[in-house]
Amino acid sequence: MTKMNDDGGLIGMRTEDLRVQALKNPLGINENPVFSWQLVSDKKDEKNERQTAYRILVSESEASLINETGMLWDSGVVKESRCFGILYQGKKLHSAQKAYWKVMVWDGENQASVWSETASFETGLLEREDWKGIWIGQGEDYENQELAPVFVGEFEVADLEQVVCARAYISGLGVFLADMNGQKLSDAFFEPGESDATKTxxxxxxxxxxxxxxxxxxxxxxxxxxxxxGYTINPVMVYQDGTKTKFGRYQKNDSCFVKPGICGRKKLIAQVELILKDGTRKIVCTSNENWLWVNGPTVFQNWYGGEDYDACLAEELIGKMPSEENGWAKAKKMQSPKGVLMARECPPIRIEERFTAKSVKKLGEGHFMVDVGKNGAGFVELVLHGTTKENRGNWISMYPAEMINETDNGVDQRSCTQSWSEKFDCVIRDSYRMAGTGEERWHPSFCYHGFQYVEVVGFPGELTSDQIICCRLAVANEKHGTFETSNQTLNRICEITDRSISSNMYWSFTDCPQIEKLGWIETSHLMFASVADVYDIRAWMKKIIHDICDSQLDNEQASLAGNNEEGFVPGIIPAFYRIGGLYKDPNWNGACVFTPWAYYQYYGDEAVLRQAFPVIERYLAYLDRQTTNGVLENYAQMGEWGEYGEHTPNVLVATCAYYRMLVITKQICEILKGQKKQKENKLDKKAKLYEAKAQAVRDAFYHHPECYDEATEQFGTGSQASYAIALFSGMAEEHEEQAVKALVEAVKKNGYHLTSGEVGLKQVFTALAEAGYSDVVYQMVMNPTAPSYRVFADNGLTTLPEYWNYEELWLGSMVRSRNHAMMGHVREWMTSFVLGLRPQSPGWTKMLVAPYAVAELTYAKGSVMTPWGIVKVSWKKENESFFLAAYIPLGIIATVCMPKEYGGSQLEVGSGEWKFEAKVEN
Structure with a gap:
């Protein structure tokens, strides 16, 4: 019997935060719903609670769900402790199907909860035949691609009262904005999401x-x-000061190969459907050749170079009915992309933060320098008051940048344009042509920038800070992870890192928001924990994994690339570019192995392993063909990218990555085999095959002179990364004690300075911290002299630069990005070791609470989002005592370890709020 409290309320376990595809009540999903929820308890001071079973009901209507009739799926009582990754196994779902669901759970005493609140999901258009329209556009031969065409489809609704609900299904390539009867359909930007259009x-x-x-x-x-x-444009013809002139706008164009079909002319496909009271589904509008289009007021737009908007033209278009008599043209049928139309199942890109400029400095008449206060990704919203007819037709130009030019106090765009040009020779610029109608407000809609400063030219009157609104954009991944200590510098380092991560959370995990805006894919696994410790990336990272799988070259695509690359996975995904000399490296291409594995380890979802396994096998077969005497010699092009002051052999970095992939794939075989009933199957043989291959690679590694010297027991060149990469990959397992000591000495030899690049840095921190040397990591992070994170904070940086020696590059000719996430591995260390929160089994079912009591800190506190809920921890030192408090969500078993200087005791606990105290050991 369910227990009641004194007020008649139910006491016990219950569920909340019901999700499908890790989204709340998603609209327009694909056909395989995956359910999750979180567990909470109303029992006061109750500890060690857990779910022992669940029952899910799914129905087509809320009424039938309440009555428990006409079910799409009744899971029955399933003896399962997991509350995530639950795959729908009911009746086949059809397109545009709305479904309602609820869940009941049982606790450790076999006590049933009340039913959850009702949640819902709705499928999208699941079959290609469901799309009745065609792809339309301006025509395959239309040249003026810098313009933003406006398309209009017209339809009638005879009796609005008969309409229960209405849906619009839209895709537009490259990006689109949509409105219905003058109202925006959403607050999202850059829809529908980047992809490899040859596949999806x-x-x-x-x-x-x-x-x-x-x-x-x-x-x-x-x-x-x-x-x-956008790749087709540079230089371009743009409006400037009311006339059409040739003016260079920045466009990344150092590609040596563009995959056929991944780029093309702008086009769209759309469909509007009504559901009527009698249950019928009625298609009232599809994209067809009866649609009309006109070039709109956005007279220039480019993903890199910026955007120009003519408010005078916008005013002329307002109120004019779309018709050929009014200058509109009929849409033309376009070639369909090869890829399959698929619902995007991750959060949209939104404005996540809005704030006014920090300061405005006048440089001349109508000429101002704006400092928004912190670097980031997004754009500026311009606010104008009291414009008049005298202002009509005049342009205001805004030049975003990360740096100030000390010569003229204007912007220096070299870190945003690959250091190619002098000022205003090859620029990034947003411009607005005033209508002179009094109050005017504008921001770009088809591009974004990485910037802290904005130089404004042509502004009428005096510019004030409240007229420049900085809009920061990112994929709307919920932020749950927090970190705070008694050291404000360490806190600033955390803020800098978090801002760098969010600045690159776009449709891919970009390398930077200005120079490239590309999904260099190594960060999706190297930075996985650092990102997941802060943001809920379950849905976003699944999209990235899907894009990785799509990117693999088949035989036809490999032949088009000019060599035998069947099974190759690009280093940039989607593969809009392949940069000569920088596209082959297993730490990049191997994201097809490492990223699904990281996802599984963090979120406990085997589905990503099943999805990626065929891709993994083809990639490993490709990589096997690249080996020489068992190692990847003269193959990897990036190696220990960003390394400073030391050199780590590419052959060591690449071969350790290959070895680790083989070990992981053997483990994946065993996991997937465990889901099958047969005792023996093909996965047994495959597991043994990958184990044997791993051993062969290991043997070859130890016989290669650049990888290991048996006489001196030195790995590689003796660099920090040489030892750390060997340790992290498991290659140095038999030499672990010696290798750890050598790594510590390598750090001391460099004065506790950071020398590793983006591959080795995570592995340096992990190898040291797991061996009990977080004190060494702390000294590296907080080193008062460069290179270190502390130097970034002390010098006022608000995001992480691309390279450790950013100041040297600033003074030289190769100025680089000030906003890269690739060196943000300190964030994982903060959560995993300063707070001490890290998983010990896939999905955090078992975890550690094992904080490192940093000598210089008096307290630390923070949180991390797990599939079970938010884990919170705080610790403080007071009067030679160490106080630790932790909240463990229902479902997790935690091993709590006190710092060794306070006794090092260990205790296994379940859910609940826990408090511990220990004294300094003399």
Missing amino acids: VYYVTYDITNQLVSGTNFLTITLGNGQYT
Whole structure:
């Protein structure tokens, strides 16, 4: 019997935060729903609670769900402790199907909870045949790709009262904005999401029920270039000071190879459907050649170079009905992309932060320098008051940058344009042509920038800080991870790192928000924990893994690349670019192995392993063909990228990565085999095959002179990364004690300075911390002299630069990005070792609470989001005592370890709030 409290309320375990595909009540998903929820308890001071079973009900209506009739799926009582990764196994779902669900759970005393609140999900268009429209655009031969065309589809709604709900399904390549009857369909940007259009094209589902009117309705879609079309433009013709002149705008164009079909002309496909009271589904609008288009007020837009908007032209277009008599043209049928239309199942890109400029400095008449206060990714919203007819037609130009030019106190865009040009020769610029209508407000819609400063030219009157609104954009991944200590410098380092991560959370995990905006894919695994410790990336990272799998070259694509690359996975995903001399490296291409594995370890979801396994096998077969005498010699092109002051052999870095992939794949075989009933199957043989290959690579490694010297027991060149990479990969397992000592000495030899690049840095921190040397890591992080994270904070940086020696590059000719996440591995160390929170089994079912009591700190506190819920911890030192408090969500078993200087005691605990105290040991 369910227990009651004194007020008649239920006491016990219950569920909350119900999700499908890790999203709340998602609209327009694909056909394989995956359920999750979190567990909470109303029992006061109850500890060690756990779920022992669940029951899920899924129905087509809320009423039938309440009555428990006409179920799509009744899971029955499933003896399972896990509350995530639960795959739908009910009746086959059809397109545009709305479903409602709830869950009940049982606790360790076999006590049933109440039913959860009702949640919902809705499928999108699941079959290609469901799309009745065609891809339309301006025509395959239309040249003026810098313009943003506006397309309009018209349809009638005879009786609005008969409409229960309405949906719009839209995809636009490269990016699109959509509105219905003049109302934006959402606050999202850069829809529908980047992809490899030869395999997948994402679409978005919108609820337009409340935007319909009786009679004539207008669906308006404006297309921008994004990456899909933008690569074709440079230099371009743009409006400047009211005239058309040739003016260079920055466009990344150092590609040696563009995959056929991944880029093309702008185009769209759309469909509007109504569900009526009698249950019928009615298609009232599809994209076809009856749609009309006109070039809109965005007279230039490019993913890299910026955006120009003509408010005078916008005013002329407002109120004019779309018709050929008014200058609109009929849409043309476009070649369909090869990729399959698929619902995008991750959060959109939104404005995540808005704030006014920190300061404004006048440089001349109408000429101002704006400091928004901190570096980041996004754009500026311009606010104008009291503009008049005299202002009409005048342009205001805004030049974003990360640095100030000390010569003229204007912006220095070299860190945003690959250091190619002098000022205003090859620029990034956003411009607005004033309408002179009094109050005007504008921001770009088809591009974003990495910047801290904005030089404004042509502004009428005096510019004040409240007229420059800085808008920071990112994929809307929820932020749950926190970190705070008694040391403000360490806190600033955390803030700098978090901001660098969020600045690169776009449709891929980009390398930087200005120079490249590309998904260099190594960070998806090297930085996985650092990102997941802060943000809920379950849905976003699944999209990235899907994109990784899509990117693998088949035989036809490999032949087009000019060599035998069947099974090759690019280093940039989606593969909009392949940069000559920088595309082959197992730490990049091997993301097809490492990223699904990291996802499984963190979130406990085997589905990503099943999805990636065929890709993994083909990639390992490709990589095997690249070996020489068992090692990857003269193959890897990036190696220990970003290394400073030391050299680590590429052959060591690459071969350790290959070895680790083989070991992981053997483990994946065993995990996937465990899900099958047969005692013996093909996965047994495959596991043994990968184990044997790993051993062969290991033997070859130890016989290669650049990898290991038996006489001196030195790995590689003796660099920090040489030892750390060997340790992290498991290659140095038999020499672990000696290798750890050598790593510590290598750090001391360099004065506790950071020397590793982005591959080795995570592995240096992990190898040292796991061996009990977090004090060494702390000294490296907080070193008062460069290179160190502390130097970044002390010098006022608000994001992480691309390289440790950023100041040297600043003074030289190769100025580089000030906003890279690739060296942000300190964030993982903060959560895993300063707070002491780290998983010990896939999905955090078992975890450690083992904080490192940093001598210089008096307290630390923070949190991390796990599949079970948020884990919180705080510790402080007071009067030779160490106080530790932790909150463990239901479902997790935690091993709590007190710091060794306070006795090092260990205790296994379950869920609940826990407090511990220990004294300094003399």
